[in-house]
Amino acid sequence: xxxxxxxxxxxxxxxxxxxxxxxxxxxxxxxxxxxxxxxxxxxxxxxxxxxxxxxxxxxxxxxxxxxxxxxxxxxxxxxxxxxxxxxxxxxxxxxxxxxxxxxxxxxxxxxxxxxxxxxxxxxxxxxxxxxxxxxxxxxxxxxxxxxxxxxxxxxxxxxxxxxxxxxxxxxxxxxxxxxxxxxxxxxxxxxxxxxxxxxxxxxxxxxxxxxxxxxxxxxxxxxxxxxxxxxx
Amino acid sequence: xxxxxxxxxxxxxxxxxxxxxxxxxxxxxxxxxxxxxxxxxxxxxxxxxxxxxxxxxxxxxxxxxxxxxxxxxxxxxxxxxxxxxxxxxxxxxxxxxxxxxxxxxxxxxxxxxxxxxxxxxxxxxxxxxxxxxxxxxxxxxxxxxxxxxxxxxxxxxxxxxxxxxxxxxxxxxxxxxxxxxxxxxxxxxxxxxxxxxxxx
Numbered sequence: 001x002x003x004x005x006x007x008x009x010x011x012x013x014x015x016x017x018x019x020x021x022x023x024x025x026x027x028x029x030x031x032x033x034x035x036x037x038x039x040x041x042x043x044x045x046x047x048x049x050x051x052x053x054x055x056x057x058x059x060x061x062x063x064x065x066x067x068x069x070x071x072x073x074x075x076x077x078x079x080x081x082x083x084x085x086x087x088x089x090x091x092x093x094x095x096x097x098x099x100x101x102x103x104x105x106x107x108x109x110x111x112x113x114x115x116x117x118x119x120x121x122x123x124x125x126x127x128x129x130x131x132x133x134x135x136x137x138x139x140x141x142x143x144x145x146x147x148x149x150x151x152x153x154x155x156x157x158x159x160x161x162x163x164x165x166x167x168x169x170x171x172x173x174x175x176x177x178x179x180x181x182x183x184x185x186x187x188x189x190x191x192x193x194x195x196x197x198x199x200x201x202x203x204x205x206x207x208x209x210x211x212x213x214x215x216x217x218x219x220x221x222x223x224x225x226x227x228x229x230x231x232x
Numbered sequence: 233x234x235x236x237x238x239x240x241x242x243x244x245x246x247x248x249x250x251x252x253x254x255x256x257x258x259x260x261x262x263x264x265x266x267x268x269x270x271x272x273x274x275x276x277x278x279x280x281x282x283x284x285x286x287x288x289x290x291x292x293x294x295x296x297x298x299x300x301x302x303x304x305x306x307x308x309x310x311x312x313x314x315x316x317x318x319x320x321x322x323x324x325x326x327x328x329x330x331x332x333x334x335x336x337x338x339x340x341x342x343x344x345x346x347x348x349x350x351x352x353x354x355x356x357x358x359x360x361x362x363x364x365x366x367x368x369x370x371x372x373x374x375x376x377x378x379x380x381x382x383x384x385x386x387x388x389x390x391x392x393x394x395x396x397x398x399x400x401x402x403x404x405x406x407x408x409x410x411x412x413x414x415x416x417x418x419x420x421x422x423x424x425x426x427x428x429x430x431x432x
Contacts, residue, residue: 011403011407013387013388016381016388016407019410020378020381020382020410021382022414022417023363023382023410023414024356024359024360024363025363025382025383026359026360026361026364026367027266027269027364027383030269030275031265031266031269031270031383032262032266039257039261040257040283040286040287045287045291047291047292047294048291048293048294049247049248049293049294050246050248050293050294050296050298051247051248051294052294053294053295054294110300117398170291170292170295171292171295173292173305173308173309173396174308174393174394174396175396231312232291232292232295232309232312
């Protein structure tokens with residue numbers, strides 16, 4: 001028998017299978033009874049087809065984008081002197097939006113990075129990364145009035161997360177909470193990117209807390225929503 | 233049934249073809265029921281949980297990815313059904329396997345032919361009882377990994393998809409279960425040998 005520490009590298013799948021075959025099956029006869037279980041009546045619950053699910057997801061995406069653009073238009077894009085050129089505003093927003101898209105991609109995707117493990121990591125890292133970058137790249141200063149930015153960022157994140165929860169109901173047989181957390185963190189990151197287009201606050205503490213805290217809240221709420229509604 | 237026709241049936245079902253439910257059910261129901269029986273230990277409960285699994289598969293069918301394998305997907309849903317049941321009944325860690333019909337199944341390598349005597353049958357029953365007892369006492373993660381690999385015949389890849397973890401973790405968990413079982417079977421064998429020696 002290989003030592004436990006080596007089983008990952010030494011034992012091939014076939015070797016494991018051969019080892020495990022030593023152990024008899026205590027329920028062989030009962031597990032493989034000759035008559036299959038009776039066919040249940042057709043489920044009387046609604047099971048959306050793939051096309052319906054696709055339509056629902058497209059609608060959710062449209063609502064999320066529409067909400068974000070409409071709210072940003074309502075609160076207005078900053079025009080202060082600190083904004084400098086258009087690029088000075090757009091580049092950080094684009095970078096954070098790209099990271100948000102990556103986080104959401106990890107939540108939804110399949111494969112080695114998209115199976116929920118990468119999602120979990122992204123959910124954990126999103127808020128601290130945003131806060132660290134904010135603190136490192138902004139001028140030190142007082143927190144200042146933060147409730148306006150905080151609540152607006154939450155509002156920017158909440159509706160996309162809500163419609164995503166609706167559109168992705170029962171979509172994840174495994175790691176639903178991790179995927180939900182990444183989805184929440186991703187919507188939070190996108191919201192933080194958008195509020196940066198509106199808020200003229202230059203203090204690192206303000207950006208880290210008022211803009212960054214909703215990312216962590218989004219991850220927590222997303223984890224709960226994934227656990228409750230996302231699990232197949 | 234081969235898994236490929238099952239995948240195709242699930243693909244049709246996901247697209248809304250309700251007639252695909254019949255081959256899907258016939259191909260998956262015995263396997264899911266066996267899996268749930270091994271987790272729950274109760275045939276009646278396994279039947280109920282298998283039916284609930286199909287209801288959940290129906291609800292989630294639109295989320296089934298094109299060209300994805302249906303077997304790990306269905307097993308993962310069956311596992312969720314079991315976990316929900318175990319949580320609600322607070323059974324998972326206490327006595328998940330200690331339910332109806334738990335006594336050793338004589339179907340373990342049943343002695344057959346003229347050489348099948350009472351002693352062989354007794355040893356088979358005793359071995360089965362040891363395996364059941366040890367499996368019931370293992371942490372759920374180890375038990376699930378071992379059951380999927382040893383009894384359900386899933387590949388390590390598919391088992392890791394069902395359990396939502398890495399291949400290494402699945403192998404390690406199953407191996408730990410195997411070690412516990414082997415140790416218990418060794419002790420059981422030793423004690424029955426000892427009894428035989430005493431009798432001689």
